[in-house]
Amino acid sequence: MNTIQLNQENLHLIAERISCPAYDRTKLKTGIVHIGVGGFHRSHQAYYIHQLLKQHHHLDWGICGVGLREADRKMFDTLSKQDGLYTLIIQHPDGSSKSEVIGSISEVLLAVDTPDLVIQKMAHPDTKIVSLTITEGGYNFDSTSGAFDFENPQIKHELKHPDQPKTVFGFLTAALRARMKNGQVPFSILSCDNIQHNGEVARKMLLAFAQRQDADLAEWIATKVSFPNTMVDRITPVTTSKDSSYLEKAYNIKDEWPAICEPFIQWVVEDNFSNGRPTLEALGVQFVPEVSPYEKMKIRLLNAGHSVLGIPGAVYGHPTINACMDDPLFAKFMRMFMDKEATPILDPIEGIDIEKYKDTLEERFANPNIKDSVSRICSESSAKLPTFLIPTIQDNLARGGSIEYATFILAAWCFYSDKGMDQNGPPLEIIDAKKEQLGTAAQQTKIAPLSFLSLTEVFGDLAQNETFTKLYKRMITQIYQTQDIRTLMSHMIYDTLEN
Numbered sequence: 001m002n003t004i005q006l007n008q009e010n011l012h013l014i015a016e017r018i019s020c021p022a023y024d025r026t027k028l029k030t031g032i033v034h035i036g037v038g039g040f041h042r043s044h045q046a047y048y049i050h051q052l053l054k055q056h057h058h059l060d061w062g063i064c065g066v067g068l069r070e071a072d073r074k075m076f077d078t079l080s081k082q083d084g085l086y087t088l089i090i091q092h093p094d095g096s097s098k099s100e101v102i103g104s105i106s107e108v109l110l111a112v113d114t115p116d117l118v119i120q121k122m123a124h125p126d127t128k129i130v131s132l133t134i135t136e137g138g139y140n141f142d143s144t145s146g147a148f149d150f151e152n153p154q155i156k157h158e159l160k161h162p163d164q165p166k167t168v169f170g171f172l173t174a175a176l177r178a179r180m181k182n183g184q185v186p187f188s189i190l191s192c193d194n195i196q197h198n199g200e201v202a203r204k205m206l207l208a209f210a211q212r213q214d215a216d217l218a219e220w221i222a223t224k225v226s227f228p229n230t231m232v233d234r235i236t237p238v239t240t241s242k243d244s245s246y247l248e249k250a251y252n253i254k255d256e257w258p259a260i261c262e263p264f265i266q267w268v269v270e271d272n273f274s275n276g277r278p279t280l281e282a283l284g285v286q287f288v289p290e291v292s293p294y295e296k297m298k299i300r301l302l303n304a305g306h307s308v309l310g311i312p313g314a315v316y317g318h319p320t321i322n323a324c325m326d327d328p329l330f331a332k333f334m335r336m337f338m339d340k341e342a343t344p345i346l347d348p349i350e351g352i353d354i355e356k357y358k359d360t361l362e363e364r365f366a367n368p369n370i371k372d373s374v375s376r377i378c379s380e381s382s383a384k385l386p387t388f389l390i391p392t393i394q395d396n397l398a399r400g401g402s403i404e405y406a407t408f409i410l411a412a413w414c415f416y417s418d419k420g421m422d423q424n425g426p427p428l429e430i431i432d433a434k435k436e437q438l439g440t441a442a443q444q445t446k447i448a449p450l451s452f453l454s455l456t457e458v459f460g461d462l463a464q465n466e467t468f469t470k471l472y473k474r475m476i477t478q479i480y481q482t483q484d485i486r487t488l489m490s491h492m493i494y495d496t497l498e499n
């Protein structure tokens with residue numbers, strides 16, 4: 001068999017080897033513009049929409065994938081070449097996998113090349129939803145005050161030149177302004193990032209920005225645009241060249257950017273849309289009046305659990321989350337964190353057994369075929385921990401609960417950030433927009449043990465809390481003295497079990 005390049009023209013040939021979209025992609029209308037096409041969007045929302053097109057033939061809900069940054073060029077080039085097609089490889093824990101070509105992304109745009117096309121697409125009457133996976137950091141808020149960061153140079157530029165948008169806020173306001181002028185119904189803005197109250201945060205940030213641009217537009221957005229809150233979930237590791245090679249070897253298909261994921265998938269959405277929505281309930285999406293308890297449970301257990309494994313895992317030398325779970329000490333440490341610190345601050349959810357939910361998380365993290373790198377988990381921790389972990393410390397400080405495990409992770413993160421600056425030490429590649437600031441603050445630890453906490457945009461006012469700082473200081477001293485994260489973790493578990 002010769003190797004076939006994945007694209008629309010070859011789809012009928014590829015369909016002889018692997019499951020392919022049978023719906024007529026040429027008839028797809030763009031109902032959704034999605035900003036931030038990475039692995040996660042492709043394993044989650046685009047997968048759900050693909051099922052909808054496949055099973056229910058609702059061809060109005062095709063997706064236009066948009067990249068806003070120069071860094072999205074590879075996504076744009078690859079998906080353009082493949083006519084939006086890619087293979088989703090679902091990896092089961094028993095070693096079996098299921099591959100399927102996904103066809104719901106019908107077009108792609110790169111905003112740095114064609115900003116006007118992006119605005120036109122969003123302003124087009126067919127577009128009913130603009131969805132976002134722009135990462136926790138993309139919402140441009142200060143984590144202490146929660147206020148919009150007007151000091152961001154790109155935002156400053158956009159406010160001076162509203163006709164030259166750069167960020168999501170510039171594009172959304174430009175498109176919504178066009179819709180307001182044309183007397184059209186606005187699209188809904190659907191945030192799919194791991195931020196609690198993600199819809200409300202998106203709304204607050206967009207309104208703050210719009211207000212500075214045009215008070216009438218801000219008023220129109222405030223009254224007319226819906227921002228449903230959502231909880232999204234599917235573990236999606238970074239695609240590697242091995243994944244493309246696998247498709248080439250197994251099916252003779254050349255796909256330069258497949259997506260890999262676990263079998264589990266969940267989407268809980270607040271049923272509040274200004275301009276209609278796809279009927280995804282038939283596919284298992286839960287539409288509920290109140291998403292917050294689901295979001296909180298997922299962020300404070302799953303996402304925090306990942307960081308609780310990944311940060312010490314990176315320092316110790318475990319390459320993946322499943323390798324961390326294979327180490328019984330790491331697995332126990334994470335469960336202790338979940339049981340003692342995260343669970344007590346969660347609200348009960350009807351129909352959900354939290355103990356079972358945590359058991360499932362353990363199974364999902366241990367999936368040996370996902371090989372989710374700790375570097376993905378640790379990336380952008382400066383944006384993740386203020387949503388995933390630090391609020392749990394604050395909640396426990398307020399209620400007199402345990403903060404030991406979460407505090408240890410912050411101390412380990414300081415050590416990790418310090419090591420990442422060390423040119424002579426073992427390689428520890430840190431991916432974080434705040435890498436320099438974190439590293440510089442961490443390097444002062446030996447002279448001033450609390451120096452890492454001086455980054456108030458990350459830690460808020462934690463450094464002012466004596467209960468916390470006392471514990472943090474003890475832990476950071478132990479970590480720097482022993483340089484042995486794993487032994488310290490085992491002592492903590494032992495002490496907890498003894499008391």
Ligand code: CS2
Pocket residue numbers: 194232233234235236302303304306307376377378384
């Ligand atoms: C991870 C998430 O980025 C992270 O740190 O916790 O990407 C996680 O895998 C997804 O939210 C799973 O739904």
